[in-house]
Amino acid sequence: MMRTRPLKVALLGCGVVGSEVARIMTTHADDLAARIGAPVELAGVAVRRPDKVREGIDPSLVTTDATALVKRGDLDIVVEVIGGIEPARTLITTAFEHGASVVSANKALLAQDGAALHAAAEEHGKDLYYEAAVAGAIPLIRPLRESLAGDKVNRVLGIVNGTTNFILDKMDSTGAGYQEALDEATALGYAEADPTADVEGFDAAAKAAILAGIAFHTRVRLDDVHREGMTEVTAADFASAKEMGCTIKLLAICERAGDGASVTARVYPAMIPLSHPLASVRGAYNAVFVESDASGQLMFYGPGAGGAPTASAVLGDLVAVARNRINGTTGPGESAYAALPVSPMGEVVTRYHISLDVADKPGVLAQVATVFAEHGVSIDTVRQQGKDGEASLVVVTHRASDAALGGTVEALRKLDTVRGVASIMRVEGE
Structure with a gap:
């Protein structure tokens, strides 16, 4: 049975994504209510420019005081689509403190302070969902x-x-x-x-x-x-x-x-x-x-981007969080039990495609090959084309540590016969 009291949702930001979230909440209200088990009500919209006309949004819901909005105490869910680090971080933690779960699309904030935000959500028994932060509408x-x-x-x-x-x-x-x-x-x-x-x-x-x-x-x-x-x-x-x-x-x-x-x-x-x-x-x-x-x-x-696709991901999270809210539960939080160290780039094993401008004369290829050997990097293929005393030499390596490959390139730059390193690119996906 559907409960009659609506779930109150506040929207922080009403740009390209936020306006689409508001539109879908309105146009699909009956379907959303049926899927959730309760109606959802847009209770407030925080914006920077209150005078801008926003089609389909009741002007009385619009405010420039985002802090006061998230402190109301009667909100069930806060949707944050303003982006950036601040004031988004403070607004999200304030929403948790005042009883609301949060749906966010803020990749920069989550990448920088995701652990702290998850801890705040757990402390207050609330959800933090962010499907829209990566790859737009793609469920990932x-x-x-x-x-x-x-x-x-x-x-x-x-x-x-x-x-x-x-x-x-x-x-x-x-x-x-x-x-x-x-x-x-x-x-x-x-x-x-x-x-x-x-x-x-x-x-x-x-x-x-x-x-x-x-x-x-x-x-x-x-x-x-x-x-x-x-x-x-x-x-x-x-x-x-x-x-x-x-x-x-x-x-x-x-x-x-x-x-x-x-x-x-x-x-x-x-x-x-x-x-x-x-x-x-x-x-x-x-x-x-x-x-x-x-x-x-x-x-x-x-x-992976755009107003409607990103809003689709936001609304998917909103439905999930709303269902948790009705059932008195929360979804999965942070899982960081493995605590694996993050290796530096130098330890990554990959392949290189290196294009060199070299002098077109005997012995150049032997010099270049010696540099690769001295750094423990095996050559897969070599392609050389010369004209009028200049030549282009393209070397593709076997897999080696990025540090060894980087050291090889630096040594190549010092050879008198190498006029310049025209291009360096890694080879992946093999």
Whole structure:
């Protein structure tokens, strides 16, 4: 039987995502009530610009005093979609203190202070859900946290930023340069006026921290994630990738070390074989590839950003939290029992694709090969093309520690016969 007293929901933020959350709550009110077992009522909306017209929202619900809203004491759920660290962090903890559970889409805050927020939720017996923080509408956090709770996840490899995937896909399919592809992404609304968070990997790194923490039952913070941006990727890199039967994607990679005693989390552009499922992810879509002991290989795919897709994830969490509220229970909280150390990037084992500009004369290849041997890095393939006293030398390595590979590159830069290191890119997904 449906209870008649509605669950009261406060919305912090009413931008692209928040306005969609409010719209769906209104237009799907009857369905949501049937699924939850009680109606949900929008009890207040905190915004920065109160004079802006917000279609479908009662103006009397709008306030600029978010703190007073979360302190009301009669709220059941607070939905936080304002982003950033503060005031979001204080508002969320205040909501717990005053009796509300929280649904958030705030990847940056969760990557930085997720442990503290989980502790605050547990202290007050409340829920903290955040499916929308990673990969938009794609169900990912709940499958990792619940569906795969009885399995051992070994690796999470994914494209978790739609803006960067659009840019790289455009470079791959049309031969466009980075700036040209970025300009198109901006014109289409895929890239912000300041795209730094996306193209320099900050957004993906925050999501990697969250995914690694859940997958490996270990606290992983944003500072633990090795991050490299994609602004230096060139059309020449894509040409080299195609010659290897690969493409280039900005990847978030979280995995257990070979002995399982530590974990790594990293974000960077990398070549992946065209045969890998992630290679076919086009446009602004996201996809995450999960490898586990019992389930084997799983892939989650779909729109990773945008108002309606992200709001879909928020509403899914809202329904789950509301059901818990009615039943007097809470869902799964933080699982960090494994407490595995996070290995530094230098210990990560990977492959390199290195493009060198060298003098076109006898003995150069032997010198280069000697440097690789001195650093314990085995060469897989070499491709050389020369003209008018200059040559391009492309070396693809076997797997080695990133520290050894990095040391090799630094030594190569010091050779008199090496004019410059044109490109360095890791090879993943094999």
